[in-house]
Amino acid sequence: MMKPDNTYVFNIQHYSLHDGPGIRTVVFLKGCPLRCRWCCNPESQKYNREISYVDSKCIGLKDCGLCKNICEEGAISFKEKAVIDRVKCKDCLKCAAVCPSKAIRTEGEAYSVLQIIDLIERHAAFYSHGDGGLTVSGGEPLTQPDFLIPLLKEAKRRRINTAMETCGYGEYETLFEAAKYLDTVLFDIKSMNTEKHKEYTGYGNEKILENFQRLCNDYPTLNKIVRTPVIPGFNDSEEDMEAILRFIENKPSVSYEPLKYHSFGRGKYKALGRVYPMGDSKLEDSLFEELKNLRKPALL
Ligand code: SF4
Ligand code: SF4
Incomplete structure (x- = not known):
């Protein structure tokens, strides 16, 4: 708040x-x-604050996957890199807080x-x-x-x-x-x-x-x-x-x-x-x- x-x-x-x-x-x-x-x-x-995501910076599910684990809305899936479903996403910002490579950031x-x-x-x-x-x-x-x-x-x-x-x-x-x-x-x-x-x-x-x-x-x-x-x-x-x-x-x-x-x-x-x-x-x-x-x- x-x-x-x-x-x-x-x-x-x-x-x-x-x-x-x-x-x-x-x-x-x-x-x-x-x-x-x-x-x-x-x-x-x-x-309000929101997330931005640059897929070229994502480390991938095998070596990371932290965003998928923390998302309570089921908004993150994976191909080679993370894919964010913007319809499901509620901009709770939790994934940005855990993303080690700053692929997901809080704006x-x-x-x-x-x-x-x-x-x-x-x-x-x-x-x-x-x-x-x-x-x-x-x-x-x-x-x-x-x-x-x-x-x-x-x-x-x-x-x-x-x-x-x-x-x-x-x-x-x-x-x-x-x-x-x-x-x-x-x-x-x-x-x-x-x-x-x-x-x-x-x-x-x-x-x-x-x-x-x-x-x-x-x-x-x-x-x-x-x-x-x-x-x-x-x-x-x-x-x-x-x-x-x-x-x-x-x-x-x-x-x-x-x-x-x-x-x-x-x-x-x-x-x-x-x-x-x-x-x-x-x-x-x-x-x-x-x-x-x-x-x-x-x-x-
Ligand atoms: S937390 Fe960041 S680096 Fe890790 S899988 Fe998710 S988007 Fe990629
Ligand atoms: S901001 Fe929250 S709801 Fe949106 S993808 Fe990240 S963890 Fe899921």
């Missing part, structure tokens, strides 16, 4: 140069309301606010050069206000530079409160077409666009980096990009960064017993460059 002031974190990445200004530590919270087909961190989506570890702050402070020497600091990412941080707000508040109290990556799909009250303690927000705007947005992420874009507009009204001087993952078949057209540029132009303290689609997360889907939703989709470099250089939005 998780303590009330804890949350599940699926990754902590130090020395990141791509998630806000300077050198940063990025804390990835587990749990997201969206199901973007291209998501490269599928282990971020569920709020997600509980952290308290103070444990995260302690980790950040240990890297303070790297942040003192430039604007580096803490970036809270996900999953979706806005869906965990009871952890997010105390974390940002404590970071600010200790003079740590703060950033948050968000898909924008959360309660505005949480975004408003978080922004009080943020130096930078990295805000995803994926598409202006709500039907397509719903088809590819599970939800329409109305709440996201409204949240961004309200954030601009309430925090005109907050540094806002709008990012668009450019995804084949979803928003890889001039029309899609132009619509986003028109929406963000003339909004205060906004910069814009299109991100190229990649399929690096494909193996993670297999490890979670899921099918990669994007199949063999590819985005040509030339098309991305064209869309990226369409025009610079007029920004305030």
